[in-house]
Amino acid sequence: MKRTNTFDVIPQSEKDEELLQRLLDASAALWNEINYERREHYADPNADVWDISEYRGRYGDTLGASTVQQIERKNREAWRSFFALKKKGEANGKPGYWGNEREGRELRTYIRNTSYSVEWGEYSRLEILVGQDLKDEYGLGHRERLRLEVRGNPKWEEYDKQGRLELFWDENAQTFRAFQPVTIGTSRLVQPLAGETAALDIGANNLVACTTTTGTQLLYEGHDLFERFRETTREIARLQSLLDDGRYSSHRIRSLYRRRTRRRDHAQDALARHLIERLHGEGVSTVYVGALTDVLNTHWSVKANAKTHNFWAFRQFIDRLACTAEEYGMTVETRSEAWTSQECPQCGSTERTTRHSDTLTCPCGFEGHADLTASETFLRRQTTVARPMARPVRLKWNDHEWSESPHSCSNEERTNPQVASVGR
Ligand SMILES: [Zn+2]
Structure with a gap:
């Protein structure tokens, strides 16, 4: 059974908040670059939409290699669903950008299931992977992850597997927020009492x-x-x-x-x-x-x-x-x-x-x-x-x-x- 936990994410200091913002902003910049390249290829009859540049070199040190990979994957999924809808005649435009540099990018990222952890308890917290450059700049240890406070009760505290985490700035609520997809095995579910x-x-x-x-x-x-x-x-x-x-x-x-x-x-x-x-x-x-x-x-x-x-x-x-x-x-x-x-x-x-x-x-x-x-x-x-x-x-x-x-x-x-x- 698949479900999603939703919770607010609160940085513990101004420094942490700045780090998180830069992480999400760099993710949006990466998304926009990939998406721009795909749109260009889409318009060019001699180019292949799926064939894109190597981005790990430029973004890996900021985001971490696995996050670069997740954003590439997420963009590929967006294009795949665009083509599927187009085939059915229901496409509603090519995948869009996450804001732009001039007016501000949409702060958002996707973190691989093995690159974050959530601990539920009296002081619930989320730890996420950041790239080496950001670690150095903000004084995190070599193996350290960015630790953030979590608010709100998770509906699904016990699960068998966690999926890719979506972390973003919620403009309406003025808070950072996360979606954590989880898989819950049948052994954890309540069973019917009779037939x-x-x-x-x-x-x-x-x-x-x-x-x-x-x-x-x-x-x-x-x-x-x-x-x-x-x-x-x-x-x-x-x-x-x-x-x-x-x-x-x-x-x-x-x-x-x-x-x-x-x-x-x-x-x-x-x-x-x-x-x-x-x-x-x-x-x-x-x-x-x-x-x-x-x-x-x-x-x-x-x-x-x-x-x-x-x-x-x-x-x-x-x-x-x-x-x-x-x-x-x-x-x-x-x-x-x-x-x-x-x-x-x-x-x-x-x-x-x-x-x-x-x-x-x-x-x-x-x-x-x-x-x-x-x-x-x-x-x-x-x-x-x-x-x-x-x-x-x-x-x-x-x-x-x-x-x-x-x-x-x-x-x-x-x-x-x-x-x-x-x-x-
Ligand atoms: Zn009757």
Whole structure:
């Protein structure tokens, strides 16, 4: 399993800061030189893009030979992906420069996996390789590395392998920052407790309705979130209509877009984690996901559909879910679940049922919570469910976390027809 640690990097003195800056600036200068040469070769029908000069001689003493090699490799990768995109007709320009000398270069470097080390603890630190000339100039010993303080908690303290470190100056946050890719072996991951199964129904009013083979039903409410998303969308549209001719955006509009996305992503991340942890506790090892059922209903216009897709960023949510599940040794599988949202679990009819807001009713006498019923029907299609369903658990978002609502689902919302009829 591959993950990335992100952390802030703080030089311990002005001298260290200057050294780090020079290291990153020289890296950018090297990148720009390589890139310039490649662009020249690209324009010349007699030249080969892959054939570039030897840069170790001029940059090795500043950056260290392995960092020179990493930047060459990174640039080669950028060109390779440019050619791959070009082949598909999706290229968006040749690889660019990391700033320029006159206006300032973008401070950035890539350090080979064996040329740095991170130590996590009370005083976490990062040690990176620098070239001999910089060592001499700044008084580092022959075998010494530049030692920097690390701030922020690494998500992945224990791993089996570390990859190439990306170290850069983050202009927005006004701090140095690092991305450390790590590989985590399966032996370090949590294993499923049993072989149970869960099925999810994903929508907008109820973000996730879930039924498990252990008889648990969970309902994550999305109504308030969705409403706020729509409010922001309306506000964006209003501001757009007020723009002068020829202008298509403004600072305020961009900031609303960002806020809308941030809010959604935050709730989605938290939902994926809350749900997966809960399912792990239930002994679930496989999660089936169906696609957006309530938006397929006829009362949703095409426009509303598009907005819901936008709201959910469905693909992104499935990726998040799969990513979180992987940490628990669980797998997520997507299945088409056409008709499950309309199917009556009692008589199997898909044509006679009616959905009114959250309730699904059928002339045969069935009445239940529409999304929970859909997830249960979906689950029964994937596997056999032997246990009876417990009372559903309703979860609400309070802008920070998902928690059980004090008003759990009432009997009318029970999806198990036998139990539902007892209350009447
Ligand atoms: Zn029926």
